[in-house]
Amino acid sequence: MISYDIVIIGGGPAGLAAAVSARNCGVENILILERDKELGGILNQCIHNGFGLHTFKEELTGPEYADRFIQKVLDLGIEYRLNTMVMDISEDRVVTAMSREDGMYQIQAGAVVLAMGCRERPRGALNIPGYRPAGIFSAGTAQRLVNIEGYMPGREVVILGSGDIGLIMARRMTLEGAIVKVVAELMPYSGGLKRNIVQCLNDFHIPLKLSHTVVDIEGKDHITAVTIAQVDSHNKPIPGTEERYTCDTLLLSCGLIPENELSNKAGVKMNPVTNGPIVNEGLETSIPGIFACGNVLHVHDLVDYVSEEAERAGASAARFVQADGKIERSENVVKLIATDGVRYTVPCTIDLNNMDELQTVHFRVGAVYTNCYVSVYYNDERMVHIKKKIMAPGEMERIMLQRNRLLKEEDLKTITIKIEAE
Amino acid sequence: MERKELTCIGCPMGCQLTVEFDREKEEVYSVTGNTCMIGDKYARNEVLHPERTVTSTVTVDGGDKPRLSVKTSGNIPKDKIFECMKAIDAVRVQAPVKIGDVVIENVCGTGINVVATRNIHLL
Numbered sequence: 171m172i173s174y175d176i177v178i179i180g181g182g183p184a185g186l187a188a189a190v191s192a193r194n195c196g197v198e199n200i201l202i203l204e205r206d207k208e209l210g211g212i213l214n215q216c217i218h219n220g221f222g223l224h225t226f227k228e229e230l231t232g233p234e235y236a237d238r239f240i241q242k243v244l245d246l247g248i249e250y251r252l253n254t255m256v257m258d259i260s261e262d263r264v265v266t267a268m269s270r271e272d273g274m275y276q277i278q279a280g281a282v283v284l285a286m287g288c289r290e291r292p293r294g295a296l297n298i299p300g301y302r303p304a305g306i307f308s309a310g311t312a313q314r315l316v317n318i319e320g321y322m323p324g325r326e327v328v329i330l331g332s333g334d335i336g337l338i339m340a341r342r343m344t345l346e347g348a349i350v351k352v353v354a355e356l357m358p359y360s361g362g363l364k365r366n367i368v369q370c371l372n373d374f375h376i377p378l379k380l381s382h383t384v385v386d387i388e389g390k391d392h393i394t395a396v397t398i399a400q401v402d403s404h405n406k407p408i409p410g411t412e413e414r415y416t417c418d419t420l421l422l423s424c425g426l427i428p429e430n431e432l433s434n435k436a437g438v439k440m441n442p443v444t445n446g447p448i449v450n451e452g453l454e455t456s457i458p459g460i461f462a463c464g465n466v467l468h469v470h471d472l473v474d475y476v477s478e479e480a481e482r483a484g485a486s487a488a489r490f491v492q493a494d495g496k497i498e499r500s501e502n503v504v505k506l507i508a509t510d511g512v513r514y515t516v517p518c519t520i521d522l523n524n525m526d527e528l529q530t531v532h533f534r535v536g537a538v539y540t541n542c543y544v545s546v547y548y549n550d551e552r553m554v555h556i557k558k559k560i561m562a563p564g565e566m567e568r569i570m571l572q573r574n575r576l577l578k579e580e581d582l583k584t585i586t587i588k589i590e591a592e
Numbered sequence: 593m594e595r596k597e598l599t600c601i602g603c604p605m606g607c608q609l610t611v612e613f614d615r616e617k618e619e620v621y622s623v624t625g626n627t628c629m630i631g632d633k634y635a636r637n638e639v640l641h642p643e644r645t646v647t648s649t650v651t652v653d654g655g656d657k658p659r660l661s662v663k664t665s666g667n668i669p670k671d672k673i674f675e676c677m678k679a680i681d682a683v684r685v686q687a688p689v690k691i692g693d694v695v696i697e698n699v700c701g702t703g704i705n706v707v708a709t710r711n712i713h714l715l
Contacts (some may be wrong), residue, residue, distance in 0.1 A: 217647050217661035217709065231647055231709040233661050237691055317649055320659045345648060345677050365601040369644065372599065373670070540605075559627065560605040 174249075175199040175491045177265050177279035179256050179432065182211020183473050184464025184480040185285035186239035191484030192283075193246045197491055202243070202250035202275065203267055206396075209243065209250060210236030211287060212310070213473065215317045218338055220365070224474035235473060259436040263459055280495070281459045281487040281501075284433055284447065285480065288426040288465040290335075296424055298330075300387030300396075309335040309423035316342055325417030329353040330384050330397050333365070334361035334471065336423025341370035350374070351415045354382040354398045356405060359538050361425075361564040363471065385412060387420065396420055426469045436460060443514040444468040448502075451520040451529055452486030453479065459495055461487045468516050468532065471566055475532070479516075482530075497524065504582050511535050511542075511589035513563075520585070522576055529571045531587070535561045539589055544569065547580045547586040561589065593621065595653070596639050602630035611635045643667035648680045650695060654710035655687030662695050663709050668702045675700045686710045 175197050178185045181204030189202050208214065213221070216232030223229060226238065234247045235424065243250065251269065258266040263282050266272040290308040307315070307323055311334060314323045325348050328335045332355040353371060358381050360367055370376050379398065385407050386397040400411035428446040430438075438447045439456035446467040447455040454461050463483035464476045490497055500523035506515040516532045539561045546554035546569060561567065569587070576582055593614055600607040607627055613620040623635040637643075645667055649659040668676055679699050689712040696706040 214710075217663075219645050219647055219651065219663055229645070231661060231663055233710040234691060237711065317661065318657070318659060320649065320651070345646075345673070364599065364604055364606040367606070368599050368601045374646070560603065562604045565604050 171264070171276050171278050173272045173278040173280070175280040176201070176283060176487050177263075177277055177281075178273075178285055179211040179259070179265070180204065180211065180285035180464075180466070181206070181250055181252075182285065182287050182464065183213055183236065183239065183476045184287065184466070185211070185283070186236070186243055186586075187477040187480035188285055188461075188463055188484035188487070189248050190239060190242045190246065191481040192488040193248055195485050195488035195492075197488045199280075200248050202248065203254045203256050204250060204252050205255045207252055209240050209252070210211075210401045215310070216338075217317045218342075221473050224472065225477055226413070229407040231467055232458075232473075233351070239477070256432060259432050259460070261437055261457055271497070279459075280491040281461065283480075283483050283487050284430075284438075284455070284460065284462040284466050285464050285483075286429045286432065286466045288428045288469055290422070291425040291427055293422060296330075296422065297558075298384050298387060300384075301389055301393075303387070303389040303393045305389070305393035305418055306387070306422065307419045309333070309421045312339050312419075312421050313342070316346065322346055323349065323421075324348065324417070326351065326417040328384075328398075328415050328417045329423060329425035330398075331355060332362050332378060333423040333425065334362045334366050336421060337366040337370040339361045339421055339423070340376050341374060344374045344376070350376045351392055351417060352376070352398065353378045354384060354458045356383045356401060356424075357381070357382050359562065359564075363564065367427045376456060383407065393418060393420055426465065428466045428469065430466060433460075433462070433466070441514060441518065443508075444516070445463040449517045451517050451525045452489070453483040453517065454486060454490070457577045458497075459487075459490055468514070468534075471564065475566065478530075479532075483543055493572045499514065504576065505536075505584050506531065507584055507586040508533060509586060509588050511537065511539060513586045515587055520571070520576075522573065522582070525573050525576075527573050529573070530568055531571060532568050533587055534566055535563055535589060538562045543590045543592065545588050545590045546571075547584075547588070548576070548582055550585055555590075594639075598635055598638055600626060600631040600634050602634055607631050613639045615640070637683045642670035644670050644673060645678075646673055646676050648677060650680055650683045650685055652685050652687055652689065652712050654715055655689070656676045656715050657710070657712055658684045660685055660689055660695070660712055661709045662706050664699060664702075664704050666704045668699070668704050672700050672702060676702075676706075680706060687714050696711070
């Protein structure tokens with residue numbers, strides 16, 4: 171069986187940054203496995219700008235951002251295989267992959283970095299009534315068709331869901347001559363960035379209907395119309411509020427799901443809130459030597475944070491390999507608790523002996539909060555209290571924990587992050 | 593005097609701004625509804641000189657991909673977006689192309705170039 175020190179599953183932004191980081195930490199023998207025919211992942215089809223403000227201090231388009239990392243991977247001579255589908259990862263880190271050229275084969279990995287990203291919630295998971303005609307696409311599929319393949323899915327468009335990809339596609343299809351009639355959002359707020367609502371919808375006078383959903387789809391072969399209706403506080407359509415829109419395309423932008431089939435098969439423990447692995451301070455999963463980063467771990471809204479997180483995972487994987495898998499686990503493990511409006515934290519545990527001087531903790535809130543405080547408790551004592559004008563589910567938040575501060579706490583067992591009114 | 597309602601894009605707050613201004617005199621009289629200075633600055637720029645970066649794709653011949661993604665290398669006036677799209681649609685380029693290669697010079701007289709945002713190799 172061939173072997174590599176580190177095998178990285180996925181050649182998108184997370185996988186590329188993890189590879190570069192692991193190499194910079196001194197690991198020579200790295201392999202990236204990518205199922206698409208090129209590196210870069212979803213960035214290749216995100217041709218709009220706004221990427222890299224944190225990482226490169228300039229606004230890049232998706233392909234440009236990807237290219238910065240692809241160039242680093244090439245310059246460092248990191249190996250990668252394209253058109254390669256990973257079928258299985260075992261608990262002892264045997265990776266089973268297949269490709270047209272090489273057939274099915276196995277690789278023994280010293281460490282594995284999961285960087286498979288996420289996929290869009292499909293129609294089947296949304297319970298939309300009506301016919302099942304052609305012309306219904308996830309927003310990302312439409313994005314690939316328009317930007318990569320050069321096809322227009324249709325001319326008269328209705329969009330369900332106001333996630334960022336849906337908003338971006340509303341503008342993109344409008345610029346290419348389509349008429350986007352309406353964007354319907356089930357929730358009373360949009361999950362998309364404010365900038366996208368203004369520059370993708372308001373700029374082109376596309377109405378955004380909050381608390382609305384699709385209640386009927388017409389068309390036997392191809393979609394001909396959809397009906398949307400307002401919903402009540404229990405998300406039930408309100409009779410009498412129906413509006414019918416003729417259209418030839420329905421785009422769905424209704425959330426992203428981390429793609430963890432491989433993680434599950436390997437036996438990695440999952441967090442039911444994020445649908446991603448439970449990880450420790452080094453982004454290591456419940457299986458030693460298997461690390462996770464990027465959208466497979468939890469869905470991000472900024473690629474800059476993906477790169478940063480992946481850098482961490484790559485460095486941890488390098489450390490694991492360099493210690494021959496013998497990283498000592500201390501008794502000094504602190505559990506992170508998300509409560510009172512905070513939905514989850516990444517990581518879930520911090521080993522005080524193994525953590526860096528500065529530890530980033532990412533989290534998301536479950537609803538829109540205004541004029542509130544983010545509070546961090548060490549055991550039962552409130553240690554951090556930060557005023558926030560606004561917090562929204564669509565914006566990932568982060569706090570930094572200092573190792574020397576944590577070590578000063580006697581018998582620290584839990585760190586609790588919550589939202590407080592005062 | 594004109595009055596315009598805007599949504600601030602400075603943060604998730606999305607303050608509803610009201611701007612009073614004179615387009616001819618290029619003068620802003622008042623910005624209200626903002627809760628910080630970002631909103632004030634945004635509103636002043638947005639009513640007098642709204643600008644956007646335009647991104648799209650053009651057809652590429654002889655390359656390893658069918659479409660080349662492009663962008664305006666800087667912001668262009670918002671009211672020239674569709675004119676700019678027309679100019680981009682009319683372009684056909686030949687592979688190979690490198691990131692940063694100029695696809696259209698001085699698009700629509702804006703002084704801004706349209707440049708490639710992907711590398712396209714010969715097939």
